[in-house]
Amino acid sequence: MNVLVTGGAGYIGSHACQRLLRSGHTVVALDNLVRGHREPMKLLGADDPSVPLTFVEGSVGDGGLVAGVLDEHAIDTVMHFAALAYVGESVTDPVRYYRENVRAGVALVDACVASPRVERFVFSSSCATYGDPPEGMVPVPETCPQTPTSPYGRTKLMMEHVLKDVAHACGLEGRAFRVAMLRYFNVAGSDRTGVLGEDHTPETHLIPVAIQAALGKRDHVSIFGTDYPTDDGTCVRDYVHVEDLIDAHVCALERVDPGVHAYNVGIGRGYSVREVLESVKRVSGVDIEIREGPRRAGDAVALYADPSRIHAELGWRASITGLDEIVRTAWAWMSANPDGYRGG
Numbered sequence: 001m002n003v004l005v006t007g008g009a010g011y012i013g014s015h016a017c018q019r020l021l022r023s024g025h026t027v028v029a030l031d032n033l034v035r036g037h038r039e040p041m042k043l044l045g046a047d048d049p050s051v052p053l054t055f056v057e058g059s060v061g062d063g064g065l066v067a068g069v070l071d072e073h074a075i076d077t078v079m080h081f082a083a084l085a086y087v088g089e090s091v092t093d094p095v096r097y098y099r100e101n102v103r104a105g106v107a108l109v110d111a112c113v114a115s116p117r118v119e120r121f122v123f124s125s126s127c128a129t130y131g132d133p134p135e136g137m138v139p140v141p142e143t144c145p146q147t148p149t150s151p152y153g154r155t156k157l158m159m160e161h162v163l164k165d166v167a168h169a170c171g172l173e174g175r176a177f178r179v180a181m182l183r184y185f186n187v188a189g190s191d192r193t194g195v196l197g198e199d200h201t202p203e204t205h206l207i208p209v210a211i212q213a214a215l216g217k218r219d220h221v222s223i224f225g226t227d228y229p230t231d232d233g234t235c236v237r238d239y240v241h242v243e244d245l246i247d248a249h250v251c252a253l254e255r256v257d258p259g260v261h262a263y264n265v266g267i268g269r270g271y272s273v274r275e276v277l278e279s280v281k282r283v284s285g286v287d288i289e290i291r292e293g294p295r296r297a298g299d300a301v302a303l304y305a306d307p308s309r310i311h312a313e314l315g316w317r318a319s320i321t322g323l324d325e326i327v328r329t330a331w332a333w334m335s336a337n338p339d340g341y342r343g344g
């Protein structure tokens, strides 16, 4: 396949590029580098003419640029990772989120539909589209009501609606447009060969934040709320290893039927904040300082996936479900690259 990977210079997108290259596909990564890094593109061989990876710097919202890329590289498949993805920032700067995630996303879809070769489209959606699931809906199935509690979650849900309508219209015209909307839970860990890693600035995800504390890059880690109705009083989340997540994309590319399909991608069980911090302590051997604080507005008590639909329909199941195993891959890259990609 000739695959366009938007957001290819970011954390998950770069892992997708690596996996697609290993499987023999030709890859074009499009990224405006607002949050991504040039370094993973170099590490994957974008500067080497013998490697079928091209890096294009630009926005998915630039319709002319995208149309040119689709045409020049005969793209038949699109993996759309590009987005702004901080819940808190989306609350304080919602217009930027609607502009980058929705307006630019629609421009990308528009160019894809105008290009007759594009047949498969995989979209990075999020469990944030579910908001706080009602009682009895955890583990969360795809049929859970989608009532996002942040502008970020709403931008992802809006793109789901856009894709549903576009796939429907393509079906009316007799065009086979295959769309998979993958609702990720918390993505964690890194490439097990140690080349790629997670480098967000600022970092807000719990595992890398705790590892930064173990590396002495922060003086403590805060727990927001210790009085939740869970076994140890802290919130519970589903952590899926990034390479398993990418495998789910590959299953979607290879097996999804024409039309639009939504799948949860998670391991199907939750780990509490305290369990994650204990795991980071075990793996790193460092006794990180933990400060307990009050609950944070908007945090759901427990959010973990019911991944049975993707297993039944696409045959995907997470291969790594142990927290220490996920944390070990993250620790390996971050301890070898304490300044992230900026450290070279």
Ligand SMILES: NC(=O)c1ccc[n+]([C@@H]2O[C@H](COP(=O)([O-])OP(=O)(O)OC[C@H]3O[C@@H](n4cnc5c(N)ncnc54)[C@H](O)[C@@H]3O)[C@@H](O)[C@H]2O)c1
Pocket (backbone or CB within 6 Å): 006, 007, 008, 009, 010, 011, 012, 013, 030, 031, 032, 033, 034, 035, 036, 037, 058, 059, 060, 061, 080, 081, 082, 083, 084, 085, 100, 104, 124, 125, 126, 127, 184, 185, 186, 187, 188, 200
């Ligand atoms: N990391 C997670 O746990 C998680 C969970 C659920 C969903 N997601 C979704 O997965 C996707 C990838 O997340 P990530 O963690 O790799 O984030 P990331 O910030 O590392 O990667 C996103 C990439 O998109 C690029 N980008 C942003 N706007 C762009 C635009 N208009 N045009 C071109 N490039 C643009 C950024 O520069 C960045 O490289 C996002 O869509 C995110 O919403 C991530």
